[in-house]
Amino acid sequence: MNPWLLAAIIAVVVIVVVIKRMIGEPVNARDLFVAPAILTGIGILSLVKRTDLTGTDLTWVIAGAVFGAALGALRGATVQLVDKGGVLWQRYTGRTFLAVIGTLAVTAGFGVLAAKMGMHEHARPVQLSIGVSFLGESLMVGRRGMASGIPFAPARTR
Numbered sequence: 001m002n003p004w005l006l007a008a009i010i011a012v013v014v015i016v017v018v019i020k021r022m023i024g025e026p027v028n029a030r031d032l033f034v035a036p037a038i039l040t041g042i043g044i045l046s047l048v049k050r051t052d053l054t055g056t057d058l059t060w061v062i063a064g065a066v067f068g069a070a071l072g073a074l075r076g077a078t079v080q081l082v083d084k085g086g087v088l089w090q091r092y093t094g095r096t097f098l099a100v101i102g103t104l105a106v107t108a109g110f111g112v113l114a115a116k117m118g119m120h121e122h123a124r125p126v127q128l129s130i131g132v133s134f135l136g137e138s139l140m141v142g143r144r145g146m147a148s149g150i151p152f153a154p155a156r157t158r
Helices: 003-023 029-048 055-076 094-116 126-148
Strands: 080-084 087-091
Touching: 003 029, 003 080, 003 087, 003 126, 029 126, 055 094, 055 126, 080 126, 087 126
Parallel strands: none
Antiparallel strands: 080 087
């Protein structure tokens, strides 16, 4: 697939998710986990297709994925969860956006460090970074939602 088209699709998906969460939306497992799983899968697939990855690249990719998921979980801890109509709803708050800015800065620093320590630029797929970050957020929101006792919303039929 054309890299520019893929980047445009990913940008649209991320923008739609963020706008929906700014407005507030019901939490259901499918919406919570499908987009992060797809983005993570695309990122992993792009790495699997590469034949020139080194051990250094893979070490930094794995460390970056764990770090990104942890930062996503931190962001997920700032998401507002409420009971609305008997089901769980989520909404991004000002703290969530502060967490986004902070995690972007920390992630950029991590990327600079990784490059200085020998990681090749092509070994850092953006899809993987975004996917694991949203996956960490989704896991935290899911855990907090389950702990709240408020039922998740049923999956929408399209």
